[in-house]
Amino acid sequence: MLNLACLVPIFPLIGSIINGFFGLRIGKNAVGMVACGSVALSFLTVLLMFASLLFTPAEERMFEQVLFTWMAAGDFSVDFGFQIDPLSMVMMLVVTGVGFLIHVYSIGYMHEEYSYYRYFAYLNLFMFSMLLLVMGNNFLVMFIGWEGVGVCSYFLIGYYFEKKSACDAGVKAFVVNRVGDFAFLLAIMYIFNIFGTIDFSDVMHMAPEKLIFGAEPVTIITLLLFIGATGKSAQIPLYTWLPDAMEGPTPVSALIHAATMVTAGVYMVVRCSVLFEMAPLIMLTVAFIGGATALMAATIGMTQYDIKRVLAYSTVSQIGYMFLACGVGAYTAAIFHLVTHAFFKACLFLGSGSVIHGIHGEQDMRKMGGLKEHQPITYITFLISTFAIAGIFPLSGFFSKDEILYHALMDGNIILWGMGATGALLTAFYMFRLVFMTFWGESRVDPHVHPHESPKVMTLPLMILAGLATVGGLLGIPLVHGWHALHNWLEPVLHFDLAATLEHSRHMLHAQGEHPASWAHLLIETEHNVWVEIALMLLSLGIAITGIVGAYFCYVKNPDLPGKFIKGQWGYELVKNKYGVDELYDATIVKPTVVGSFFLWKTADQKGIDGGVNAVANVIGWFSVQARVFQSGFVRNYALFMVMGFLVLLILMF
């Protein structure tokens, strides 16, 4: 069953080709059928593979399928191959499952569009790339997907290409991503330099033997990998593209900029967990960047009025949590949160799309309000997902976020936990601010617009996703170790023997004549403390409820309060303007590059180099003109020169 792997990405590719080339001819219904059908086929194939993987003994759940040798030069050789193991299986299920729902939803959402076919061709192409990303058995196949999703994201952000802001956002997304890709590429080259291969399983297998714990090579490699991840997953300092990416159609935001693509960085870090485990310095960096991003994005989310931008900052923030988990070594928690986040955030985005659809394209929350009567299904599903993201028991977000916070405290430190907990408070606050401003209170909708509920093809995916957001927490039941299904499932992939690695590193250092620092403290296992976990759960539940009550107080009870509070506050303005980071990048990087390039072109190239070339030509030309005097054509002049030359010769000879 597992050798069906190659079919999984091929279905959407075929769908994309059909829609791309014949979409205009076969009509809208057929386009929708082809697009959704191809993804459905992928999903079914993945389910079959999942079943077969499930019935394989845990330690044998690793399957590689090599299609052909992609490139080879000397001793460098990369296969085009897939790797099916529990980790990639989780991702494949999420990508095809959530992807399918969003495809279905898109049929309704995009129905009025003229270039319907173009949209679905891109969307299918995205599925293809994303599946390559999660299924690749080496860094380069992953990199095809990695850049492929970036390009599809560029296409889809710029889908409304007549809007300048949409085009700019697309280019910005791609270029910022490329900055990350630049680091990722260097990491791949460095990995090849050390290991002589870029195959995931080989590299992870050899890493404890070839690398020294905490030494320079592994630190640089993981740093570069992490920079790559910050680009794709919108973390500090490369997060600025994601909020702008909301220019794309809303289902795209749900699929690409919430559920799947932006979590690719997390997947990559988990995939390379062995390397990260060997670089404690970078682990700490990952944790702090994740925590800081979670906190910072949450603060910005509190101040935005565009419904999609709030959700975008929320996504940045939630991915921050995932990196926080990675940074403290809680990879299962990171993947757990990735999965639950895919459910509730996809639902939230699609819900916001339903709202926008229902009020004819309005995205400003100040022009919404009171929509719960008009859009009951959207409201209920949205509310469920909001409870989930806020972390209310027993919805999925509660379990995954708590697991992260628990590990942040136990395996990390109190500062990391504090960042996460504060972020949770803000999350609950801004998400309910969004709910209250959109669905509750007086209607502020343009009176000419009559809000309506979306068609079934849109609400059905919402309901399914809300259902998943509700029960998703069952994947990782806390407290009792054996009940954590996701943990047991991922265990074979994430297995890492720290003691043996340290032992090996010590030997290598001895061989080089150096003495390693004591690593004994690293081997102390933190006991799983049930009571601490319960206490933390109660605490974070309290935090979430505080946030909700706070939002209720500010946006339902006293709607005037926030306006009075923020008036004239420079701090508020700063946050509302996203801390001015965009302006800072513009002033320090973009502008100087453009101005510098103009200087290079106009001054260095045209005046300097080409000026020099032309000057040489002119000098030669000048001499030629001077020499022309001698070629006057008058015989008497030539005779004069002859005599003069003769005289000179005579003088020189004697």
Place this chain on the structure above:
Amino acid sequence: MFLTFLTFLPLIGAMGLALIPKEKEETIKQVAVAVAAADFLLSLQLYAGFDMTTHLMQFEYNIAWIPAFGTNYHVGIDGISLLLYIMTTFLTLICIIASWNVKKRIKEYMIAMLALSTGMLGVFIALDMFLFYVFWEFQLVPMYLLIGIWGGPRRIYAAIKFFLYTAVGSLLMLVAIIWMYFEVQQQTGILTTDLMYITENLNIGLDAQKWLFLAFFLAFAIKVPMFPFHTWLPDAHVEAPTAGSVILAGVLLKMGTYGFLRFNLPLFPFASNVFMDYIAWMAIIGIVYGALVAMVQEDLKKLVAYSSVSHLGFVMLGIFAFNHYGLQGALLQNINHGISTSALFLLVGMIYDRRHTRLIKEFGGLAKILPIYTICFMIITLSSIGLPGTNGFVGEFLVLLGIFQANGTMAMVATSGVIFAACYMLWMFQRVMFLKLDNPENEKLEDMNSRELLTMVPLIILVFWIGFYPKPFMKTFEPTVAHLMTRVSPDNFRPKKHDDSNEHHAAAVDKHEKGSSHSEKPKAENHH
């Protein structure tokens, strides 16, 4: 003999064209296409019959030409030249199809194209230095005419600049060739200009190697063009007709990189190693500089021209990484650039035919009315950016992998080129294709016709073919690169205490004992 036939077939065709009265334009065009197509199809036979297990010259033909000087007509093909040769016949065919609408002096135009083809093909097969020089100079003439007669408003300036630049560069090469001619006579007593013989038997001291290297370097660096010898290129491209630009980018620039691989590296391995760092840095400057300058161009053709400077920087960098990955990457990138940039020039030419302008600001929103054109342009743009899955990535990655083995810092700076490439290409694409269609002159544009598609589709197929399955292309390089490596690998020139150098390099080390005993040791950095 087959190779000779293939090479001179276009010239024979050109002579045939001369006999056709110039009023019969259709006949002229048909004959030209037929000749080019025949030449291309027959040249595929070279691939079929090519033995990919040896580095030796194949389809070799060697007869005395001017016995008094020891000059032979010696031609042959190996892994370095095979694909370049086929690409030349291929692009000639594409260009002739693309030139269907040339109005002015169509007969002379086609004659020039076909003659140019013979000149270029000759450069890639000549194994006698004198013969090489003859072809090298010969192909200048039709190209000069193409720019000077069928070019844009400043065509005379551009044509003369192109001609003089190249000619000046190749003069020093001629001097170097003559020097070697006498040197080999002194050393072996044989009067010959045979490249293969000289490469194997001439022993050149370090100082002489350096001077000779520089002489050849100037000729080829101008042709490539490497920064800072590149300023003829934007002018030539802007003024040249579409087909001229395609040939210029697709083939003529490759003669420079080919020259490095055929002459500089094998003949002067020691000097190559001495200059390695400098040239690699020049290439890297070219990569970044070309990309930055391309970003702010206002004319589409100039933008593509500067992007060529950047891309060719990658090729040069791969060559001067002096390892398998780099060299293979460079050879592939040579081909890739020929495909992507040719396609870009064709696309720019199509829009120029319709609007008679190439200024970016004149366009915008074309995606709305030209869907097919937009798809083609998009694919080629992505290939030029080096997106994985397209041809550009495979070459670029191998080049970067190669230079990373040699020097991490260089790799880092060079890799930043991928960011800039995305900037200038996507920004250009946005301004031309996206945004609102607000220029009324663009509203009535027609999408690509079937003839134009015919020129574009093969290139697009190649983009993905090389992107996903480059093996059929790359395996032609393998033995030749391996052989070249035994000559120029930096391991040969390291101080002996490095015991990790491979055994098969030992012979080469002995051979260059004379050179390496000099006080000045080449610096070969190695990050492990």
